[in-house]
Amino acid sequence: MRPEDLRLIAETLGSPVTSVSTLAGGYSHETCLLELPDGRVVVRLGGAAPAVEAAVMAAARGTVPVPEVLHVLPSAMILEYVPGTTLTDAFTQPGQRALGEEVGRVVAEIATIAFARPGFFTDPALTIAPEAPWSAQLPEVAAACMSATDRLDPATRDAWLALCTAHAPALRAVDAQSFLVHADINPKNILVTRDGTGWRVDAVLDWEFSYSGCPYGDAANMARFGDGYPADFLTGFRTAFGSRHRGDWEYLGWVLDMFAxxxxxxxxxxxxxxxQAAERIRRLLGDQAAAPRAM
Structure with a gap:
């Protein structure tokens, strides 16, 4: 955190900052814990549009556990401090099936917030710009991304584009859905606490990529690197999420995750x-029969 940022934050809070420590955060922002004489706050520096993210969090708050946004600055948000354990750290503790069920329940609740149309939020009023259907966008996005990366060899890039193009028509089934999607559901963005013999989600963090669309992508986001999670956690997560979303949600989420x-x-x-994403692409191309359609 730059000294000028710290000065502005202290002025905004009307309180001196006694210490600053860096927390784990995303790649587009810096997250810091600030100690004040009378408590703690969390500051998110960076991100594409803090005011839009703050508006999404306000819309979600009350439906799912979300930190309160205390102040929005031109390039930062000041948030309430929420104690808890990251889901990543909780993976080492017993009760993984119950943990997965609680996380799956909360992630499914995000999708109870609906909007007028699908698309991306453009301002703090959560205006949604008209978008081409996801089924039409996927081949175009995949082509643009494959032309912009050297992380994959040419044959792999061509094969991935072909796979995205082949599965894109399946998204016609969900093109019109317009529910809140977090779009970055992963273990570092969820805080949990043991609640008696079970678990409680204390906060869902980092809403900067959220949009209106199909919630199946959130489930796929959580499962994307699931080989590194406890198997019981994923079983519980899928059971709880699937109890709210019937049909071919796992396959369609898998297709939506091709965007990410x-x-x-x-x-x-x-x-x-x-x-990690590059390795997953290689694995998916090597084992296309493992697509969740069969699950």
Whole structure:
């Protein structure tokens, strides 16, 4: 955090800041914990549109656990501090099936918030610009991303584009859905606490990529790198999410996740999640029979 940022934040809060520590955050922003004489706050620096993200969080708050936004600055948000354990750290504890069920329940609740049309939020009023259907966008997005990355060899890029193009028509079934999608559901963005013999989700964090669309992509986002999670957690998550979303949600989420995988591999060298995404693309191409349609 730059000294000038710290000065502005202290002025906004009307309180001195006694210490600053960096928290785990996304690749487009810096997240810091600030100690004040009378408590703690969290500051998110960066991100594409803090005011839009704050508006989404306000819309979600009350339906799912979301930190309160205290102040929005031109390039930062000041949030209430929510204690809890990241889901990543909770994976080492017992009760993984129950943990997965609680997380799956909360992620499914996000989709109870509906909008007038699908698309991306353009301003703090959560105006949604008209978009081409996802089924039409997927081949175009995949083609643009494959032309913008050297992380995959040419044959792999061509094969991935062909796979995206082949599965894109399936999204016609969900093109018109217009529910809140978090779009970055992963273990570092969920805080949990043991609640007696079970678990409680304390906060869903980092809403900067959220949009209006099909919620199946959130479930696919959570499962994307699920090989590294406890198997009981994923079983519980799928059971709870699937109890709210019938039909071919797992396959359609898998197709929606092609957008994210295509985009991720365009990140600069040394981006760990982008490297994971590239490896997942290679694995999917090597085992196309493992697509969730059969699940």
């Amino acid at each position: 995988l295509s985009d991720l591999v365009t990140r600069p060298p040394g981006h760990a999640v982008a490297d």
